[in-house]
Amino acid sequence: MAEGLSIGQVSERTGLSVHALRFYEREGILADPVRRESNGRRVYSEDDVDWLDMCIKFRSSGMPLDTIRRYTDLVKQGPGNEQERLALLKSHQESVVAQLEELTECLRVITYKVDIYTEHLERGTAECLWVAPSTVSQDEAV
Template sequence: MDAGLSIGQVAERTGLSVHALRFYEREGLLADAVRRESNGRRVYTEDDVDWLDMCIKFRSSGMPLDTIRKYTELVRQGSGNEQDRLALLRSHQDHVTAQIQELTECLRVITHKVGVYEQHLAEGTAECLWVAPSTAKASEAS
């Protein structure tokens, strides 16, 4: 049998802290129960690392812990609930797609403003740039 990975090794490979790994286990976010050595130390498998990597991507994309937990429970139940898993993942996919569209619009505005500032700085006309109303009033008062 494979010797497995220690919690420290898994923390290093996933970028999660030891505390976070224990939290994921306690919250039922791992697909399989973590094996224990006779001394009680956790022993992880490559499958555990792969699962954690997926959970990290889910969390980084804004998936709530409750949703990850629900997905994990569905996986643990085995075959027969693939439609439920698909629906859960499609819903999150839609959420992420909307986030990307919103961020793309934000990036468009920022890119435009960067271009405006670059142009004014290159032309020496930076003083023509918009000034916040509160700043303008303060300047008028002095």
């Protein structure tokens, strides 16, 4: 094999299935074209793996494939569109911050309920009172 990584090796390194890797390539998600050996097998570089790792983080944080594809297209175009890249990333960053705030509130409620049940079980009481989490301050619950 030529110097580089096979699709199986990239699958193992990234956690993406071979099918997903082929899909990403078809959809234009990779920043560089995947090289091919003389027999047609794909050969990936470390840069490809780094790019895929970044795309995985984008997807895990909720970035739509269309947005990842747009970002990839901007990168492929080269210098001169950094403002557009920045705007795209800032918009997604705001979305992730909003998700974190929502998850923090969810964690506050769950922590409150865990504390209630823990206290209930430690006391050995037969009844469990439901208390609205809004009556507990964020500092007390998290």
